Amino acid sequence: MRAATGVWRWRHNPLRRTTDLVEAWVALTAVVLLVLAVPAAGWISGARTDASLQRSVQAQYRLRQPTTAVVVRLADTPAPGLTSPDSSGEQPVRRAVVARWTAPDGSSRTGTVAARRELAEPGASFRLWTDRDGRPVAAPMRPETAHGHAIAVGLLTAALAGVFVEAARRLVVRRLVHRRYERLDRAWAKAGPDWGRTGAGS
Structure with missing residues (x-):
């Protein structure tokens, strides 16, 4: 609103400089962009x-594919999902276990996977995601x-x-x-030598 007022105020003001009007239009354009274009860009x-x-x-x-895995025993080696640096935060709540599950083709598979600590006891079952070949993968x-x-x-x-x-x-x-400032400096340099002298028009 202030930007629009600034444009209107500078339209016929005798003290208006070209830069004043340009600045007011720039401010108004920025306001329109912030109100309309910026939210549109975020939404798109x-x-x-x-x-x-x-x-x-x-x-x-x-x-x-989801399947049910049954814990056979605790694993002696870390599970693949717990060995990457990105999964370090999961180590306190997950443990490596040897589990048995059924692949999508119906065959039985056994391997080392990560399970939540409360489900890491032998005989416990938990949900496991596998690819089409029956290999454990991250949940979608x-x-x-x-x-x-x-x-x-x-x-x-x-x-x-x-x-x-x-x-x-x-x-x-x-x-x-x-x-x-450049224009003011030039005007001052032009009028400076005669400023304040008698008969210099000051």
Whole structure:
């Protein structure tokens, strides 16, 4: 609102400089972009990300099958899912066990997998996801998790777009102010030698 008022105020003001009007228009443009374009950019980015992630979720559910695994005993070696640096946070709540499960083709499989500590006792059963060949894989991403990631991407995109708009506005205003000072310096240099002298028109 202040930007629009600034444009109107500078339209017929006798003290108006060209840079004043340009600055007011730049401010008004920035406000319009922040109100309309920035949220639109965030929404479009989030919607596209969500659509892409939902397709990935559907593909994961098609390629991965849930089955029930039965713990045979505790494992002597770490499970593959607990050896990567990214899974270090899961080590306190998960343990490596030797388990038996049924592959999608009906065959019986045995291997070392990660199970929650409360389900790591022999004879306990837990849900295990496998690929089409019966190998253990990570559980597919949940649809609501994909929605959460998409929302985060949309918010981040909107924030970055807002920062870009404000940075561009500040850069333009800075150049306008610099131009004003240059003009003032030239005018002062022209009038300076005669300023204050009798008959110099001051």
